[in-house]
Amino acid sequence: PGEKVPDVPKSVNDFTFENLDKLYNTKGSTPTAEIRLAMQKVMQEDAAVFRTEESLVQGCKRIEEVYAMLDDVKVTDKSQIWNTDLLETWELRNLLTQARQTMFSACARKESRGAHAREDYPDRLDDEWMKHTLSYDAEADGNKIRLDYRPVHFDTLEDG
Secondary structure, eight states, X not given: OOOXXXXXXXXXGHHHHHHHHHHHTOOOOEEHHHHHHHHHHHHHXXXXXXXXXXXXXXXXXXXXXXXXXXXXXXXXXXXSSSOHHHHHHHHHHHHHHHHHHHHHHHHHOOSOBTTBEXXXXXXXXXXXXXXXXXXXXXXXXXXXXXXXXXXXXXXXXXXX
């Protein structure tokens, strides 16, 4: 607290613009809505409030199959002003990233806690699971989900 935030490099937006350009120029044949519906079904069926190892393992496999569908996504609208088709496709890409991280994180957590209820692990296990799950999804890692953890901090921030 109280420290100056470093300046943001001018190239910070390059990654975003490259992704939008890639989606805009895609040559696929699957409409965004079809992929979005597939994602919704996987999340509702395999990562619902009450979960099991079987449903989550199946969900990890299925959400990866849906994620692979992005390689064949079709952006029909080629206008460059108020292109809701492009924005919905970009939003879907972001939602799929979150869906994958949610599914893999839930599968790794062998306990029940809050809205994450495992029928096969009904107890909250603070000794083992009182930690934050960190999930990473980087192109450099071949778009594989990598999980890590960090401890929960119970101290409040001091006034600066």
